[in-house]
Amino acid sequence: MTAARLATAWALFQGLLIEALPFLLIGVLISAVARWLSPGGRWLRRLPGHPLLGPLTGAALGFALPACECGNVPVARRLIVAGAPLGTALGFLFAAPVLNPIVLASTFAAFPDQPWLLLARPLGAVAVAVGLALLLRLLPEPDLLRADLLEERRLGQPLAAVSLLERRSGVLGEGAAWRERPLAAPSRPPLAEVMRHGSAEFLELALLLVMGCAIAALVQSFVPRAWLLAVGGAPTLSIVALMLLALVVSVCSSVDAFLALSFAAQIPPGALLAFLLLGPVIDLKLVGLLGLLFRPRGLLLTAAGSALLVLLIGQWVNLWRL
Amino acid sequence: MGESLAPLKRAALWRAAALGLWALVLLRSAVDGRLDLLLRAVFHPLVGVAGGLLLALALLQLALGLGLGPGGRDPARSGAFERIRRRQALLLPATAAVAALLLALPPAPSFADLAGQRPRDDTAASELSFVLPPAQRTLTDWVRLLRSQPDPR
Numbered sequence: 001m002t003a004a005r006l007a008t009a010w011a012l013f014q015g016l017l018i019e020a021l022p023f024l025l026i027g028v029l030i031s032a033v034a035r036w037l038s039p040g041g042r043w044l045r046r047l048p049g050h051p052l053l054g055p056l057t058g059a060a061l062g063f064a065l066p067a068c069e070c071g072n073v074p075v076a077r078r079l080i081v082a083g084a085p086l087g088t089a090l091g092f093l094f095a096a097p098v099l100n101p102i103v104l105a106s107t108f109a110a111f112p113d114q115p116w117l118l119l120a121r122p123l124g125a126v127a128v129a130v131g132l133a134l135l136l137r138l139l140p141e142p143d144l145l146r147a148d149l150l151e152e153r154r155l156g157q158p159l160a161a162v163s164l165l166e167r168r169s170g171v172l173g174e175g176a177a178w179r180e181r182p183l184a185a186p187s188r189p190p191l192a193e194v195m196r197h198g199s200a201e202f203l204e205l206a207l208l209l210v211m212g213c214a215i216a217a218l219v220q221s222f223v224p225r226a227w228l229l230a231v232g233g234a235p236t237l238s239i240v241a242l243m244l245l246a247l248v249v250s251v252c253s254s255v256d257a258f259l260a261l262s263f264a265a266q267i268p269p270g271a272l273l274a275f276l277l278l279g280p281v282i283d284l285k286l287v288g289l290l291g292l293l294f295r296p297r298g299l300l301l302t303a304a305g306s307a308l309l310v311l312l313i314g315q316w317v318n319l320w321r322l
Numbered sequence: 323m324g325e326s327l328a329p330l331k332r333a334a335l336w337r338a339a340a341l342g343l344w345a346l347v348l349l350r351s352a353v354d355g356r357l358d359l360l361l362r363a364v365f366h367p368l369v370g371v372a373g374g375l376l377l378a379l380a381l382l383q384l385a386l387g388l389g390l391g392p393g394g395r396d397p398a399r400s401g402a403f404e405r406i407r408r409r410q411a412l413l414l415p416a417t418a419a420v421a422a423l424l425l426a427l428p429p430a431p432s433f434a435d436l437a438g439q440r441p442r443d444d445t446a447a448s449e450l451s452f453v454l455p456p457a458q459r460t461l462t463d464w465v466r467l468l469r470s471q472p473d474p475r
Contacts (some may be wrong), residue, residue: 011429018351019365021344029375192386199383200338202471206344255365263377 005221013217016285017210019252020070024205027071031078032198036189044084055091055133059126061294062096068252069280070209072177073289074201080293081152086141087133093293094306095129097253097280098122107276110257111264117273120317124277128309132281135305136298144298146291208288216284223248238271243307246278250285255292270318274310281306334387336414341380343421346372356429 048054058079062072076093080086097103099122111117136144145153251259256279264272282290282303290299351357352370 007429010427013357014351014424014429017424018348018357018369021348022368025372025375195379195382196334196337196386199341199379203337203340203344203417206412207413207420210417210420313361 009217010223012220014112016213016216016250017226019255020068020213020228020285021206023068023252023254024074024209025071025202027074028198028202028205029072030071031201032194034082035197036073036191036194044079044082044088047084047088049085049087051087051134051137052130054085054087054097055130056092056126058088058093058133059095059129061073061092063101068103068203068254069283069286070252072096073286073292075203077149077269077293078093078144080149082151086144086206087137090133090136091129091181093129094132094281096123098125098277098305103253103257103280106254107257110261113267114148116269116321119192120273121276124273124310124313126282127313128277128281128306132302132305135299139298139301144294146293146295152275156270205289205292208292209285212250212283212288215287216248219248219284235268235270235318236315238267239274239318240309241309242267242271242275243278243314246275247283249279250283253280256280268318269321270314271317273317274314276304277313278310281310331387331389333414334383336418338380338383338387339420340414340418341376341383342381343418343425345373345376345380347421347424348376350425 028305036320041158048057075096077091079089104118104122107121141153141155142150246256247258249259260272260275287299290302294302348369352366352373357366357369
């Protein structure tokens, strides 16, 4: 029995990983091309830093990247390193996995008879992204972002591209002062260096993805899905159960609508929307990748904040639709 | 100068090997039929294209490692070079090992578990045409059939 479950877990692991790898590659390639074309990313620093306009702008950038949440992480990382306003980068990170043509098309393909969902999913994703961006901005950047990411953000370029003296000199204090210091325009890096950096980034992210997929596959194999769907009738419990399911199955946002279709008839509409909103923001597969951006405190705040926002949205939809 | 470039070239060769293995994982998955069991039909071409891209990247890294292409910046200017090189010295073999495992161990799931957990796959053909008689169809064919048909109402 255990051997059969492990064999199934191995198959599920391969399915999750092979499904996510192409999107991870797309994200890394876009990040690498962006770094080559705009090495200083000066235009990124001109994006709005307004608490509401910033995340909305970031969310709108998602239409340019048709990838799931795995591919968004390297691009969001690139935005943060290049000095884009944090709200914009966070809005992109949390909303772009839903606000892209492929996900919207797959949602329509899976639920053509539920037009309310075609509006509720993108609007809900924007609401969650804006809410999370506002929440995470309460933390100072040194408490939110990983130390190496913060250092790269302050320098505006990857650590491997600058000397120890450049890293350690002239960077004092925190806050907006460092961003106003005039930076010399960095030259376009050689293509070989961009390829080296992109390859290393892909391999590092792939390893984190492997760990996340392994955890998700083991949980799926040893925790019967029926346990989570047994509370399908209860309005609030069903939302919580479907949020847990979204965390566990860790399927890419490009196809989660098709997966949700298989149990949509058993659950209230609020729970269905909760499943479709939480998965693109955070799941077991994504935890390792998000750990490249956030400190543990930021990660916990992201998980708690997104869960609370999605629960509230799900409850509201149940009140509206039931 | 030559000695300072040797670690860069070694790292490039390791990256080439790791990328090549991942490329093989995706390309082999695209041709050996395991995608029929693992993924929805609409994603199959994307896996093949991604495998091709990774293979191209691996070959470019190999060219860099063998000194056949333009080199990167002088490593003496990279202040974090040693720290990143040490981290990659651990990461690269680990990721290459995972890719090698995926190549060596194809999926062999419990078909009862897979069929029981089957999601709908509306991207697959709604009517499967079988060339072989029922007794000669593989378990993969039957799982595909179960996935493409809706649950009875």
